[in-house]
Amino acid sequence: GAVVSQHPSWVICKSGTSVKIECRSLDFQATTMFWYRQFPKQSLMLMATSNEGSKATYEQGVEKDKFLINHASLTLSTLTVTSAHPEDSSFYICSARSLADSYNEQFFGPGTRLTVL
Amino acid sequence: DAKTTQPTSMDCAEGRAANLPCNHSTISGNEYVYWYRQIHSQGPQYIIHGLKNNETNEMASLIITEDRKSSTLILPHATLRDTAVYYCIVRVGYGQNFVFGPGTRLSVLP
Numbered sequence: 001g002a003v004v005s006q007h008p009s010w011v012i013c014k015s016g017t018s019v020k021i022e023c024r025s026l027d028f029q030a031t032t033m034f035w036y037r038q039f040p041k042q043s044l045m046l047m048a049t050s051n052e053g054s055k056a057t058y059e060q061g062v063e064k065d066k067f068l069i070n071h072a073s074l075t076l077s078t079l080t081v082t083s084a085h086p087e088d089s090s091f092y093i094c095s096a097r098s099l100a101d102s103y104n105e106q107f108f109g110p111g112t113r114l115t116v117l
Numbered sequence: 118d119a120k121t122t123q124p125t126s127m128d129c130a131e132g133r134a135a136n137l138p139c140n141h142s143t144i145s146g147n148e149y150v151y152w153y154r155q156i157h158s159q160g161p162q163y164i165i166h167g168l169k170n171n172e173t174n175e176m177a178s179l180i181i182t183e184d185r186k187s188s189t190l191i192l193p194h195a196t197l198r199d200t201a202v203y204y205c206i207v208r209v210g211y212g213q214n215f216v217f218g219p220g221t222r223l224s225v226l227p
Contacts, residue, residue: 004160034214043204044161044217093160095215106215108153108160 002028004096006109013084014117020080021112023094029074030096034106035067038091050077074099084116121205126222129199135192137221139205142186148209150181152190154201155220161204164190195225 003026013019023033032051036044048064050056050071058064068080077096081088091113095106122140129135141150151166165172165179167188172179178191192199204220 006160036217043219044155046214046216049214091158095160105163105166108162111158111160113158 002026002096002098002107004094004107004109006092006094006112008112009110010113010115012115012117015085016083018080018082019084019114020078021092021094021114023077023079023096023109025075025096025098025107028096028107029099030077031074031099032097033071033077034095034097035069035077035079036093036095038093038111044093047079081114084114086116089114089116121207121218123203123205123218123221125219126224128224128226129192129195131197131225131227132194135190135195135199135223135225137190137192137203137205137223138187139190140187141205141207144185144207145209148207150179150185150188151206151208151215152177152179153204153206153215153217154199155204156198156201161217164203195223197225197227199223200225 005024007022035047037047038044046059047062048056048058050069052071052074056069071077091111093111095108097106149166149168152164153161155161165177167179181188202220202222206215
């Protein structure tokens with residue numbers, strides 16, 4: 001199957017700093033990428049949908065100025081958590097949908113664990 | 118997207134079949150049933166999906182009732198590595214994202 005990578009796999013930062021997480025589709029072109037957040041013992045919650053070359057669409061309650069998403073190419077989307085605070089500590093997961101996929105399957109990355117001190 | 122209900126948790130003996138049920142009584146005619154699983158601290162992994170016919174692949178079988186209001190994911194010979202949270206999701210095709218419910222936490226016991 002198609003492979004999606006995330007970098008870094010884990011990051012620890014100080015409160016007030018910004019953190020960038022990369023999501024890459026390694027062997028396919030992704031028209032759309034999705035960013036999810038997962039708190040401990042909870043399910044995945046969609047944060048935003050990003051389409052290559054256009055602005056991301058954010059879910060209700062997600063601050064677009066805090067969670068900056070850039071989808072500059074068909075293989076890369078980035079999520080920047082600006083001015084991170086301890087409550088932003090979470091598991092961030094991206095997924096990508098293939099340009100050529102007729103079944104609308106999404107391929108998920110391995111996730112990035114963010115800890116804000 | 119239609120809402121799904123799954124048992125919170127299940128146990129299964131290693132080597133036995135694991136049957137994970139999912140109710141989706143409000144599913145509409147053009148919605149597919151997808152199954153994903155998430156092993157601890159990893160991203161979700163695709164297992165199988167179907168519309169109305171039963172499906173089988175190298176990982177699992179998906180049995181969808183004739184009225185499509187429920188389905189069962191079958192792992193024919195569960196191993197310890199199958200311990201994970203299993204998500205049943207119903208969704209229309211292209212253009213829609215996945216909405217994850219709480220899923221079923223399957224524990225495969227030695």
